[in-house]
Amino acid sequence: MPTVAPLDLDGHCVAAGFLQDIPFFALADGTIHRLDNGHRQAQAHDGLLCAAFDGATRLLTGGEDGKVVATRAGGESETLGETPRKWIGAVASGPQGAIAWAAGRNATVRLADGTLKEFAHPRTAEGLAFAPKGLRLAVARYNGATLHFPNAQGKPTELEWGGAHTGVTFSPDGNFLVTAMQENALHGWKLADGKHMRMTGYPAKVKSLSWSAKGRWLASSGAPAAILWPFQGKDGPMGKAPLELGTRGDTMVTAVSCHPSDDIVAIGYADGMVLAARFTDSREVLLRRAGKGAVTTMNWDSGGQRLAFGGEEGQCGVIDISA
Amino acid sequence: MSQTATAPAASTAAAQIPVTVLTGYLGSGKTTLLNRILSNTQGKRYAVIVNEFGEIGIDNDLIVESDEEIYEMNNGCVCCTVRGDLVRVVEGLMRRPGRFDAIVVETTGLADPAPVAQTFFMDEDVRAKTRLDAVVALVDAKHLPLRLKDSKEAEDQIAFADLVVLNKLDLVTPEELAKVEATIRAINPTARIHKTERSGVALESVLDQGAFDLKRVLEDDPHFLDADDHHHDHDHECGPDCNHDHHGHDHGHHHHHGEVSDIHDISVRSVSLRAGEMDPKKFFPWIEKITQIDGPNILRLKGIIAFKGDPDRYVLQGVHMIMEGDHQRPWKDGEAHESRLVFIGRELDEEKLRRTFDACRA
Known part of the structure; x- marks a missing residue:
């Protein structure tokens, strides 16, 4: 039976996950909480807007205070970037110790040695993601995405698709780029030939994306079920129907997180419920009963035994499925 | 209660x-x-x-x-x-x-x-x-x-x-x-x-106006569209407040701004329509079609509609193609069951609007 260790905090949880198996929770009020032999907390920002886990080593956060902060498993933190008076709208971690953040129309890459490379765009840089290999940064923007190569000279690659793109992710094999849009849709590009992939039909905006083990499926929120697009073939999900898991009639999926090794996805809902569903037979297991407030974020630990979750009303915690 | x-x-x-x-x-x-x-x-x-x-x-x-x-x-x-x-x-x-x-x-x-x-x-x-x-x-x-x-x-x-x-x-x-x-x-x-x-x-x-709240919109405007009584030409209409804001001026409520005739630098105009009770089966398809076709030219629309057999006032308001409508409150005793609708926009075809609106009468 799964067991839930709740951690009731005060405020919207932006990111929940693990650093070296220590549960971390980043809240919109700028506090970062960790469960390391008891509940500890630190004030990282005056207002925290975005967060990304850099593997299991650092939690990157960006805030209303214009700061980009990296927090390590032991709680020690350092400020890696600062853009006074601007909101940091997105942060991302990349290979070779590189990180990136977005402030207004600029995206900044900070290499491991501290070198900064700034990329300006005609419109706001809304979402950021690094490719899994090499050093390539994707920026989601109005009417498409831009790919930068911070270590190389030359022009960036522009991927065009009409509409506002607000989030972005690379497939783990680096062959596909997928954006979430202001309208209720995902858009994808096969990077080898620029072929488009339209993934539509969502009743709400897609705010949570998660790749399954080996990048075989891309799970998404934004519907009464978790929607999983098949990425096993060389053309991605084109012409194929997605899997729908954990369908509920009365609420919406607000967060998804695929298990690191098994074909299982954790599904969080607008009413606070968390289920786990298996791809092969759609079997569901209840991990957490409905409570107040939507689930906003979930992440597994590296061994796939524990799931950290956070919600918009501050309802956070850790679910252990090993028992 | x-x-x-x-x-x-x-x-x-x-x-x-x-x-x-x-x-x-x-x-x-x-x-x-x-x-x-x-x-x-x-x-x-x-x-x-x-x-x-x-x-x-x-x-x-x-x-x-x-x-x-x-x-x-x-x-x-x-x-x-x-x-x-x-x-x-x-x-x-x-x-x-x-x-x-x-x-x-x-x-x-x-x-x-x-x-x-x-x-x-x-x-x-x-x-x-x-x-x-x-x-x-x-x-x-x-x-x-x-x-x-x-x-x-x-x-x-x-x-x-x-x-x-x-x-x-x-x-x-x-x-x-x-x-x-x-x-x-x-x-x-x-x-x-x-x-x-x-x-x-x-x-x-200025604050707490509820101007987009269908329950409140137009409710505080007893003179909403009253200015249209006179059928004067479009650029001389008065608004809901005209009797409040004209203190110190020598004209009364229903007046022409006859002295002003040089308004030529504006391309936005309004069309005010009024009729008796409407047929909802005709009105809704009509307003949807109008806002779909003319939406880019319609900046705002506001209206109170009296539907035949409906005890409640129906209010609606819109911005371009987006329109919202809802029942607001019961018609009061003695209140005339009148439908009033105003479009504010560019290149509005007043004759067409008037004719097609009239065709929605019950």
């Missing part, structure tokens, strides 16, 4: 943060009004979103600067635009809702007010957590004629406004004022006009 019926609606409304949008050219007094709002808070705390820092500082703890960014939606509708920057900032602000009780958006002088207003209707997340309270246009009485000559935005801002604060009265003669006022009325016959100096308008007539 009647409280029980309204309680659920009231509690939903309370959960949504009201948003006041201030439009107007640089120098029209926006920032002065904003600072007055912020310094007379009576315990209310505001989050302020600005698109440019003007020459006057804004005195507030929570100010967010955002770059104006218009997003067209991929639904084939050219007028379905939202402000991407507002979507982001409002989403960020609403994650820490305890910090403020209301939001004021100060737009640039050149801002198109339509995407600003539409953001609060089209984006589901923004709409769930906030409600647009009113669009307030600051107008510099002295410089408006010049602005109208050289920009479409000045006109749009007036056309979109629920409230026009006609500012800097101390700089104009009574004749200039009368002209400016007639021009504003010609562009927007439904807006309330508050005349003032140094942005000194009473704050309670």
Whole structure:
């Protein structure tokens, strides 16, 4: 039976996950909480807007205070970037110790040695993601995405698709780029030939994306079920129907997180419920009963035994499925 | 007892943060009004979103600067635009809702007010957590004629406004004022006009207006569209407040601004329609078709419709192609069951609107 260790905090949880198996929770009020032999907390920002886990080593956060902060498993933190008076709208971690953040129309890459490379765009840089290999940064923007190569000279690659793109992710094999849009849709590009992939039909905006083990499926929120697009073939999900898991009639999926090794996805809902569903037979297991407030974020630990979750009303915690 | 019926609606409304949008050219007094709002808070705390820092500082703890960014939606509708920057900032602000009780958006002088207003209707997340309270246009009485000559935005801002604060009265003669006022009325016959100096308008007539609240919209406007009684030509219509705002003028309520005939720098006009009871089976397909086809030209629409056999007033309001309608309240005893509808826009075909509206009569 799964067991839930709740951690009731005060405020919207932006990111929940693990650093070296220590549960971390980043809240919109700028506090970062960790469960390391008891509940500890630190004030990282005056207002925290975005967060990304850099593997299991650092939690990157960006805030209303214009700061980009990296927090390590032991709680020690350092400020890696600062853009006074601007909101940091997105942060991302990349290979070779590189990180990136977005402030207004600029995206900044900070290499491991501290070198900064700034990329300006005609419109706001809304979402950021690094490719899994090499050093390539994707920026989601109005009417498409831009790919930068911070270590190389030359022009960036522009991927065009009409509409506002607000989030972005690379497939783990680096062959596909997928954006979430202001309208209720995902858009994808096969990077080898620029072929488009339209993934539509969502009743709400897609705010949570998660790749399954080996990048075989891309799970998404934004519907009464978790929607999983098949990425096993060389053309991605084109012409194929997605899997729908954990369908509920009365609420919406607000967060998804695929298990690191098994074909299982954790599904969080607008009413606070968390289920786990298996791809092969759609079997569901209840991990957490409905409570107040939507689930906003979930992440597994590296061994796939524990799931950290956070919600918009501050309802956070850790679910252990090993028992 | 009647409280029980309204309680659920009231509690939903309370959960949504009201948003006041201030439009107007640089120098029209926006920032002065904003600072007055912020310094007379009576315990209310505001989050302020600005698109440019003007020459006057804004005195507030929570100010967010955002770059104006218009997003067209991929639904084939050219007028379905939202402000991407507002979507982001409002989403960020609403994650820490305890910090403020209301939001004021100060737009640039050149801002198109339509995407600003539409953001609060089209984006589901923004709409769930906030409600647009009113669009307030600051107008510099002295410089408006010049602005109208050289920009479409000045006109749009007036056309979109629920409230026009006609500012800097101390700089104009009574004749200039009368002209400016007639021009504003010609562009927007439904807006309330508050005349003032140094942005000194009473704050309670700017804040908490519920101008987009279907339960309240038009309810406080006993003279809504009354000016149409006279069938005078389109650019000489009076609005709901005309009997309030004409103190000191020698004309009465239903008057022509006969002295003003040189309104030629405006392209926005309004069409006011009125009829008796309507047939809902004809009216709804008609209004949907009109807003679909003419939506890009319709800046605002407002109306009260009497449906045959319906004991309740039906109110509707729209911005371009977005339209909302709802039953408002029962018709009162002795109240004439009259349908009234006003379109504010460009290149409106008045004859067609009038004819097709009439065809919806019950």
